[in-house]
Amino acid sequence: MGAPRQHLFHPANAAGYRQAVGAAVDRLVDHLGSTTGRPLTGVTPREAATRVASVDLDRPLGGGADALDELSRLWLDDAIWFHEPTAAAHLNCPVVIPALAAEVFVSGVNASLDTFDQSAGATFIERHLVDWTAARIGYDAGADGIFTTGGTQSNLQALLLARDQTMNQQGAPADRLRILASADGHFSVQKAARMLGLGDAAVVPVPVDASRRMDPAALAAALADCAAAGDVPMAVVATAGTTDFGAIDPLPEVAALARAYGAWFHVDAAYGGGLLVSRRRRGWLDGIELSDSVAVDYHKTWFQPVSCSALLVRDGATLGHVTWHADYLNPKDSAHPNQVDKSLQTTRRFEALKLWMTLRVMGADAIGDLLDTVIDLTDAVAAELTAWPDIEVAAAPQISTIVFRYRPPGLDEPALARLNAAIRAELFDEGRALVAATRVDGRSHLKLTLLNPVATVADVLGVVEMVREAGRRIAGEPAAPSALRKPLAVAR
Template sequence: MKAPAPHPLSHLFHPHHAAAYVSLMRRGVDHLADALGRTRRRPATGTTPEQAAKPVVDVDLDRPLLDADAALEEMSRLYLDDAVWFHEPTYAAHLNCPVVIPALLAEVFVSGVNSSLDTFDQSVGGTFIERHLIDWTAARIGFGPGADGVFTSGGTQSNLQALLLARDHAVAAGHDVATLRVLTSVDGHFSVQKAARMLGLGDAAVVTVPVDERRRIDVAALGPALARLDAEGLHPMAVVCTAGTTDFGAIDPLLQVAGLARAHGAWLHVDAAYGGGLLASTTRRGWLAGIECADSVTIDYHKTWFQPVSSSALVVADGTHLGHVTWHADYLNPRPLEGDVAHPNQVDKSIQTTRRFDALKLWMTLRIMGPDQVGDYVDAVVDLAAAVGEHVRDSDHLELAADPQLSTVVLRYRPRGLSVDNADRLTPLIRSTLYERGAAMVAATKVDGHAWLKLTLLNPMATVADIVGILDEVEAIGAGLLDAEEGAA
């Protein structure tokens, strides 16, 4: 039977096809560069879900274009033209960072070679690059030589695996699953609740603890909460501290919480998905004092390490705990027989099997830029948030929810005399108007049941003037909405 003739661009990547690969990739890079040049410092276009959906669903995927340039043009129309650009200084919504160029260089090799980091015989040197980065991160945390870890898809997966280890550790110690409880602050990440569901613990297993005036877990409330569990015959399987809450960037008092967790036999997990970049700071590393007391730590390199998604890690103080996720399959990572040389298979400590070589992005960043430059970028966005917070505090028309701690600023439009109810009503209208205009993007949240806007500042190239420009837009939109309501009354 005669094999069908391949399309010129359908062949597998192979050394014989390197010239075609290079040509197509260059066209793609040029196309992206052209798109970047046309964004004109606007992070969004204000496109609605309905407007975005129709041209996509109208595409007949059974009728290929058979032309790369046509496909690039179509991609621009369906995606790039309305993409949200995180590198623009007026993007200040979610925890999405602009990415450093050395990491993009690494992406060429991550995708082009397509190594899988589950077993040594699929990755070879990649296994040891990832392991060395884990060891380096563990040392920055302050863990000893027995530490270990693995790269993951993101903070949600890292937190899930941490709580899985805590659960199995508690069960191995003789505790009944039905008695297990997880404590975290009311401002902790929602992935803690998701993990409890996925681990079969149920919603009731998560005990939320109030926060103090700085939006950190209230140690004065945590102690009694732990004592109540003991009195009720329940076991505090884990205490989850947050080093950088999503809304306020609050860093829980890690040392104090560690002492309470140890006293009650609880696993201490630190979710440093957001604040983990402080490990690279030469001036603010002390903000994470006590992180070395944790049993496990989540780090998201695709937040305050300025890496492309996805790039996260779970790091544990005692690497033997990772054995709770180990399973040997004869076709992949068989248990070594007596006398065999054991292969260093990363799947032995991961809840994923096939896994991208995402560690290479951080490796290339550190080798080209160095950690101090990453730390300087972290310091820059923290300084930026502090300066913006001062501007809000001095404004007669804006209200600050709390002093900035990392790089978020929670605020709302509320000129003197405007009631809380009216501020709650105007806040989502101001945000939607900002998006529709495309000039800036901010996030929305609720604090104690009331509506607020949130600036998440992760662009070290953004200036105070850039962000004050967003605040000016907020004030102008708010004033315009009030004037329109008065005119209609």
């Protein structure tokens, strides 16, 4: 018989829709209000898996309230809450309310952005946002782009365009193509090389300088080595906001070297792309307009829900490398515009609406101000930590990450690695704080990723104080006076 009609979203069932959505919002708000400063409960993978595995999907609950109760038990009670200042591990942001409101329409209407006859005006909302972002980058009217699921997809598509452009223009065989990227660049570049059939050896890591930025001299040497070996530099990938340090590669210098070797110049600005709307720090991205393509994740430093991202290209014609005409969908003689010609995807959600609603309600300056706030917060926290004798900061922060470790005297590197890993695990297991882990030049470190504009310096220093306290306890050291100058103040 299929699903009962009363569960279908239809004008005749408007009251049921309103009740279901309202109940869901009420349940979410109740959970948001009950997190009490902790980002998680510390549920173990075994516990979470056991609860979910016990559900018989062939026996529906029937009632929405019962389903919400079950959802709370299986997930919401133990969900990771990124609005908490103590959630400082990953590039997950608290989201702005206009974007949440847009989600109701994205799912409720269920438009697909591949063709006009599935989206109508949504096609042009997405196109207008693409044009707007391209203008912010500094591209001219020939630019174009497409919304994607995230930086990984954007980087994959950019490198696909670079590969096909290089092979078409230079006739280079695939096994001689090379991609040059910062040693601190995102791993999606390596994944893209594999998916494009180029292999791991196609990616040439370029050393970074003391500020963790791609070293132009090292890039010049690497490009020369490629040419001398008979390899073809297919693309140079600069990063505007590395995952660990937020480093922004020297874009003008990298652009000039890429041009000199006829290589496609891509900028992975998945993290740092929010600087495009900063009123104080837009200059950090100078040179991005020289690129052939840019990846931007709106669901990071633009405070949008996952997923909301885009790939922008300087020359819209290059998107033709992914075009395929299907008679049933986008025939060559179609009178209607479509977006599927530009995308690796066919069916695509109307993710652009979230950014649209945000800009129409708040404006671009407000988003940029939120990002500037978290950068100011990061700088202030890092400055405080320089005075903490048992906290070692790996490098000065550049956007909103702080890489550090607890380092009491007398421990060698293996012992420090074990200690900091145990600290992170304890904070997670107890649900007290989310802190990330990484390695810097082969040495284990912890990392704070700050994307919460309402967090305070005291909030973040409180997380580091938790690290110190746990470290002393695990190492069996005597307790020491807090490094905080005043009691922890949790923002609310």
